Amino acid sequence: MSTESLNAPASSSTPMVGSKSRKVVYRHPLPIRIMHWVNVLALTLMFLSGLQIFNAHPRLYWGNRSDEGTAIFALDARHDAAGKLQGVTRIGKHAFTTTGVLGVSSGGDGSPQVRGFPSWLTVPGPQWLAMGRRWHFFFAWVFVLNGLCYVSYAMATRHLQRDLWPTRSDWRGIGRSIVDHLRFKHPHGEEAMRYNILQRLAYLVVVFIFGAGIVLMGLAMSPRMDAVLSPMVEAVGGRQSARTIHFIIAWGFVAFVLIHLFEVLITGVFNQLRGMITGYYVIHVRPADVQPPEPPSGPAPAEDRPHG
Known part of the structure; x- marks a missing residue:
């Protein structure tokens, strides 16, 4: 999961506010907002405590062995x-x-x-391996339980099928979406309430590949679990390979978060944060898109009828 990213755009909205084309919509329901911020906390502390654990042996290998001089x-x-x-x-x-x-x-x-890694990038302290492992495992369970809640909620509310699963139309527009992102061109108005193909793919990868992968690799390199999950350990090349994949996925999460934060910065920090804290999000509709009210049906009043 990500920050603002994994939340279903709500379809309900409030009427137009004021004389300008400013529209307030209820975008993120309360369960999504809670799970989002729990995820932010868990991922941050998992990453920082993981770097502290890595400092105890700052090397990565491939296979089952960690021989001196064979680190990749x-x-x-x-x-x-x-x-x-x-x-x-x-x-x-x-x-x-x-x-x-x-x-x-x-x-x-x-x-x-x-x-x-430098001490300012590790928690809970500069040199405290045992406590670093406790922090890491505790927030790993928070991350797992929160992820299970999110997937269950997304399926129960059809958020997964409706808002994240790409449609044929999305696939046909992937080229245009790539060009728009490279040009920092973002949708506005009602169009901003729907995820494009690149967003959908990114969120699916983060949830079902990064999320599931980092948990499985964490279990695969655990001394007590590697025997239970021996087929999976062998499939990835060995226990040290699982540790390497775990480390790479962790930095994959960092890359995703950095890109996400950049997108938040260029699309309106205050509006995005307000949406993820209160649930309400503001969109601006062009005046040309605001349709005038339809005239009442039936014969016009006598004073409005043409004379002569």
Whole structure:
């Protein structure tokens, strides 16, 4: 799930407000808003505590083994020619100096400290693996239960079928949707109340691929669950492979959230936040789209009839 993204556009709306073409609609029902903010909290603390856990062994492997020198990704530290600590990020055979952020960053006293991710990016503390695991597992269960509630609600209210599942018309318009997004062209008025094909696909991927995948990979690399889920562990290449996939999906969530926040910024922060907090959202209808009231049926009054 995402932030504003996974919520069904409501069809009900209030009458026109004032003389301008400003329309207030009730867009996000209360259950959706609650699940949205629970998800924001759970995902944030899962990610930050997960980075703290990763710092205990800042390397990724593929397969079942974690032999020294076989990592496909690593955050290391080394001394340069002058004897100063350097942070190094290794991806495959390529190495990049990342001092100050990855591998080596400032400690509490300002001195260089060897750690994968910096302390400001980890919770609940700079070096506390056991408590980091407790935080991570607790909010993982919050995330799972909240996700199950969302999927159940989406199916019961037909939000999934009506608002997220792409139609044939959506597929035919995928080219136009891509061009509009690249040009930062967004729908307005009533059209803004319907998700386009790229939004629908993004939300389905986040819920059913990222969401389900990160939970299953988390279970697959668990010491007590890998035996129960051994067919799945073997299918992904091994326990270390499951850890690597778990890490990649976590950053996939980060990429989705960053794109989502960017879209919120360019489409109206206040309006989007109001919609996700109160449920009410404002759209602007062009004057040409506002239809004048139809004349009453039947013969015109005597004073309005033509004379002569």
